[in-house]
Amino acid sequence: MAIELQPLEQFTIERLVPLHIGRLDVSFTNSALLMTIAVVLITALLVLGTRKAALVPGRWQSVTEMAYEFVANMVDTNAGHGARDFFPFVFTLFMFILFSNLLGLVPYSFTITSHIIVTFALAAVVFIGVTIVGIVRHGFHFLRLFVPEGVPVALLVLLVPIELLSYFIRPFTLSIRLFANMLAGHTMLAIFGGFAASVGLFAIFPLGINVLLVGLELLVAVLQAYVFAILTCLYLRDALHLH
Amino acid sequence: MVRAVPAAAAGTRSVLRSPKMSEGGPPDPLARLGERLDKARSRRGSEPVPGPDNAAMQQGVGIGLRIGIEFVVAVVVATGLGWVLDRWLGTRPWGTIVLFFLGVGAGMLSVYRAVTGIKMAVGSRPLGKPGAKGQPAKDAWDDDEA
Numbered sequence: 001m002a003i004e005l006q007p008l009e010q011f012t013i014e015r016l017v018p019l020h021i022g023r024l025d026v027s028f029t030n031s032a033l034l035m036t037i038a039v040v041l042i043t044a045l046l047v048l049g050t051r052k053a054a055l056v057p058g059r060w061q062s063v064t065e066m067a068y069e070f071v072a073n074m075v076d077t078n079a080g081h082g083a084r085d086f087f088p089f090v091f092t093l094f095m096f097i098l099f100s101n102l103l104g105l106v107p108y109s110f111t112i113t114s115h116i117i118v119t120f121a122l123a124a125v126v127f128i129g130v131t132i133v134g135i136v137r138h139g140f141h142f143l144r145l146f147v148p149e150g151v152p153v154a155l156l157v158l159l160v161p162i163e164l165l166s167y168f169i170r171p172f173t174l175s176i177r178l179f180a181n182m183l184a185g186h187t188m189l190a191i192f193g194g195f196a197a198s199v200g201l202f203a204i205f206p207l208g209i210n211v212l213l214v215g216l217e218l219l220v221a222v223l224q225a226y227v228f229a230i231l232t233c234l235y236l237r238d239a240l241h242l243h
Numbered sequence: 244m245v246r247a248v249p250a251a252a253a254g255t256r257s258v259l260r261s262p263k264m265s266e267g268g269p270p271d272p273l274a275r276l277g278e279r280l281d282k283a284r285s286r287r288g289s290e291p292v293p294g295p296d297n298a299a300m301q302q303g304v305g306i307g308l309r310i311g312i313e314f315v316v317a318v319v320v321a322t323g324l325g326w327v328l329d330r331w332l333g334t335r336p337w338g339t340i341v342l343f344f345l346g347v348g349a350g351m352l353s354v355y356r357a358v359t360g361i362k363m364a365v366g367s368r369p370l371g372k373p374g375a376k377g378q379p380a381k382d383a384w385d386d387d388e389a
Contacts, residue, residue: 158348162348163349165317165321165349166352169353172320173312173316177309177312177316
C-alpha cells in the first residue's frame with residue numbers, strides 16, 4: 001500500500017486538447033475547462049433565474065436576486081454615487097471568482113484561482129481599468145491622488161514615493177491574497193487527505209479535520225471573492241471621487 | 244374548575260381589563276393567545292441583534308483577511324523592485340535599502356488606512372463629507388507631523 005503524498009499535484013495544469021498557433025501554446029487545459037464550466041454555470045443561473053420574472057420569486061430567482069442585490073449594495077456603499085456604471089464589471093468579477101473558488105472545492109476538480117497568473121491577470125485588469133477611469137475622469141488632475149493634503153513640502157519628498165508605491169502594489173496584494181488563500185487551503189486539504197489514506201484505521205482523525213477544513217474553505221472561498229470585489233469597489237471610488 | 248368561574252364572569256370585561264388579567268394567569272383563551280404572541284414577539288424582538296452583529300463580524304473577518312497580507316506583500320514587492328532596479332542601474336545596494344524602507348512605510352500606511360476606515364484610499368482622505376469616520380484621526384495625525 002504505497003500511497004504517495006503529493007499535496008501539490010492537484011495544481012498541475014494538464015493539456016486536454018493540445019493546440020498550437022505558431023509557436024504559441026494555446027492548448028485547452030483543465031484550467032480552461034474549469035473556467036468554461038464556471039462561465040456556463042453562471043450564465044445558466046442568471047438566465048434560468050430571470051426567465052420567469054415572478055413577483056414572488058422561486059428558488060432560482062431568489063438566488064439570482066440575492067446575488068444581484070448583494071453586489072449592488074456593495075457597489076453603492078463602497079464605490080460612492082455614480083459608480084453604478086461599473087456594476088456589471090464588479091458583478092462579473094465577483095461571480096467568476098466565487099464560482100471558481102467553489103468549483104475548486106468539488107473533489108477531483110481544479111482550482112483556477114490557485115494559480116497566481118490567473119489572479120494576477122484579474123487584478124491587472126482591475127488596476128489598469130481603474131487607472132484609465134481615473135485619468136479619463138480627471139485628466140492630469142489624477143496625479144493629485146499621490147499628494148496627500150495638508151502635508152508640509154519637506155515631508156512630501158517622503159510621502160509621495162510611499163503613496164506611489166502603495167498605489168502600484170495594489171495589483172500584487174489583490175492577486176497574492178486570493179491566490180495564497182486558495183493554494184494554502186487546498187494544500188492543507190490534500191495533506192490531511194493523504195494522512196487519512198496512509199494511516200489505515202486511524203483515518204477517522206484526519207478525515208474529521210478535513211470535514212472541518214472543508215467548512216472553513218467554503219467560508220474562505222466566499223469571503224475571498226467578496227474581498228476581491230469590495231477592494232475593486234474601493235479602488236474605483238478612489239478613481240471616481242478624487243479629493 | 245377554579246379557573247373556569249372567573250372566565251365566565253369576566254367574559255364581557257376581559258377586553259378592558261386584559262393587562263390585569265394576564266397577571267393572575269389568563270383564563271380567556273384569546274388573552275392567553277395574546278400573551279403567547281407577545282412573548283413570541285419579544286423573543287423575536289431580541290433576536291435581530293445577532294443579525295447586525297453577524298454582519299459586523301463578517302466585515303471584521305473580511306478586513307482581517309485583507310490586511311493580513313497587506314504589509315508583507317508591500318515590503319516584499321518593494322524590496323524586490325529595489326533589487327531589480329539595482330541590477331538594472333548597477334546601484335547596489337542602495338535601491339534595495341531605500342525601497343525596503345519605503346515598502347515598510349507603504350505597508351504600514353495600507354494597514355493603518357484599512358483599520359481606521361479610510362479604507363484603501365491612496366491620498367489619505369475620506370470622501371467628501373467632512374466629519375466622516377476617518378477624518379478626525381487624519382487631522383490629529385497631520386497636526387502631530389506638522
